[in-house]
Amino acid sequence: MSNLAYKIDILVIGGGQAGLSAAYHLHRLGLKGGKEFLLLDKSPEPGGAWQFRWPSLTMKTINRLHDLPGMRFAEVLDPGQTEVRAAEAVPAYFRAYEQRFQLPVYRPVTVRLVCGRGERLRIETDHETFSARGIINATGTWDAPQIPYYPGRELFQGRQMHTHDYQRPEEFAGKRVVIVGAGISALQFLDEISRVAARTIWVTRRPPEFHEGDFTAEDGRAAVARVEERVRQGLIPGSVVSVTGIPITPAIRAMQDRGVLNRQPMFSEITPTGIRWPDGREEAVDVILWATGFRSALDHLAPLQLREENGGIVMTGRLATQAARDPRVHLVGYGPSASTIGANRAGGAAAGELVQFLGLASSTSEREAHAK
Ligand SMILES: Cc1cc2nc3c(=O)[nH]c(=O)nc-3n(C[C@H](O)[C@H](O)[C@H](O)COP(=O)(O)OP(=O)(O)OC[C@H]3O[C@@H](n4cnc5c(N)ncnc54)[C@H](O)[C@@H]3O)c2cc1C
Numbered sequence: 001m002s003n004l005a006y007k008i009d010i011l012v013i014g015g016g017q018a019g020l021s022a023a024y025h026l027h028r029l030g031l032k033g034g035k036e037f038l039l040l041d042k043s044p045e046p047g048g049a050w051q052f053r054w055p056s057l058t059m060k061t062i063n064r065l066h067d068l069p070g071m072r073f074a075e076v077l078d079p080g081q082t083e084v085r086a087a088e089a090v091p092a093y094f095r096a097y098e099q100r101f102q103l104p105v106y107r108p109v110t111v112r113l114v115c116g117r118g119e120r121l122r123i124e125t126d127h128e129t130f131s132a133r134g135i136i137n138a139t140g141t142w143d144a145p146q147i148p149y150y151p152g153r154e155l156f157q158g159r160q161m162h163t164h165d166y167q168r169p170e171e172f173a174g175k176r177v178v179i180v181g182a183g184i185s186a187l188q189f190l191d192e193i194s195r196v197a198a199r200t201i202w203v204t205r206r207p208p209e210f211h212e213g214d215f216t217a218e219d220g221r222a223a224v225a226r227v228e229e230r231v232r233q234g235l236i237p238g239s240v241v242s243v244t245g246i247p248i249t250p251a252i253r254a255m256q257d258r259g260v261l262n263r264q265p266m267f268s269e270i271t272p273t274g275i276r277w278p279d280g281r282e283e284a285v286d287v288i289l290w291a292t293g294f295r296s297a298l299d300h301l302a303p304l305q306l307r308e309e310n311g312g313i314v315m316t317g318r319l320a321t322q323a324a325r326d327p328r329v330h331l332v333g334y335g336p337s338a339s340t341i342g343a344n345r346a347g348g349a350a351a352g353e354l355v356q357f358l359g360l361a362s363s364t365s366e367r368e369a370h371a372k
Pocket residue numbers: 013014015016017018019040041042043047048049050053062063064065066109110111112138139140141142143185297300332333334337338339340341343
């Protein structure tokens with residue numbers, strides 16, 4: 001590979017909610033797109049991971065999408081249009097957003113490796129190599145599906161798939177399906193698949209915590225605070241559901257009424273034809289659907305050695321976006337900011353702090369003063 005590297009001050013990696021928010025704030029702080037900052041995105045189109053989500057995930061069935069800073073989603077889609085697929089609506093919004101603020105997004109470009117080179121960072125991609133003074137990493141989780149290991153997994157003769165691969169319930173017609181996981185996606189799959197499958201079995205490691213009533217803004221803040229506390233201590237963030245529980249929605253009630261919400265404990269073993277529990281009970285299944293979440297897609301940052309021995313990363317800064325081991329590196333959409341609202345705020349905090357840290361703040365305010 002050539003040693004020539006394209007020099008830039010700040011590189012944003014990833015073009016989902018978190019990356020766009022960071023780019024918007026860098027632009028607002030007066031940095032010149034293309035000269036002082038750039039955004040690289042691996043996805044073929046605008047929309048971050050939303051463009052890959054299954055067709056039955058609509059604006060009605062998602063949790064809630066928060067507006068990106070500076071432009072309302074309602075400008076692109078009427079709030080009443082709840083049946084529209086999230087995989088179409090959100091990408092349309094992100095595309096309009098990138099155009100409105102003329103954000104310098106280069107895609108599809110995959111960042112393969114980021115390593116230290118003295119005072120700069122070297123960023124190797126499947127296209128050019130870049131040399132940056134700081135990075136804001138916003139690569140999400142979609143590319144890192146998490147499947148826990150159970151003995152016998154490699155011997156199973158049926159089909160195993162993850163949330164990442166789910167498309168439509170019709171694929172499961174007449175099949176015996178075990179759905180693993182206690183999150184919102186697992187429940188949506190159970191709802192859809194139980195209508196067409198020969199049999200569904202729902203298993204979770206811990207009994208799911210359902211709660212009555214809406215999830216309030218206060219609940220949200222408390223959940224985020226707990227995850228933030230974890231990452232400030234260098235612990236692995238943990239899933240959002242592990243701190244929020246599952247709200248009892250009309251869809252959940254309807255599942256209860258249909259008798260499909262029968263949670264079973266986790267099996268301990270996978271056989272060639274099914275699953276086995278610790279007491280020896282067995283069930284034959286055709287499909288194991290792992291709705292077991294994602295981890296953060298950070299492998300390209302491995303050379304920076306940000307991780308502690310336990311695998312966590314000590315985070316610091318106003319909203320815990322700055323990697324304590326290398327302050328030139330911010331992670332947004334990670335830990336407490338792994339939601340659309342969190343990603344928005346984190347983008348702003350990371351942009352402001354990194355610009356300050358790199359001493360770009362004075363030049364931007366000087367520039368702004370000249371421009372007036
Ligand atoms: C099924 C599902 C439903 C969800 N529903 C909601 C919801 O309703 N409300 C909510 O607030 N949150 C929801 N979330 C969480 C939500 O997706 C995130 O909070 C938010 O959209 C993530 O934004 P992001 O920018 O961090 O990541 P992403 O949207 O994943 O964007 C990351 C981008 O980085 C790119 N990328 C990855 N690796 C590289 C690389 N090496 N080089 C270059 N580019 C790279 C990807 O291609 C992608 O475009 C949901 C998550 C899932 C899995």
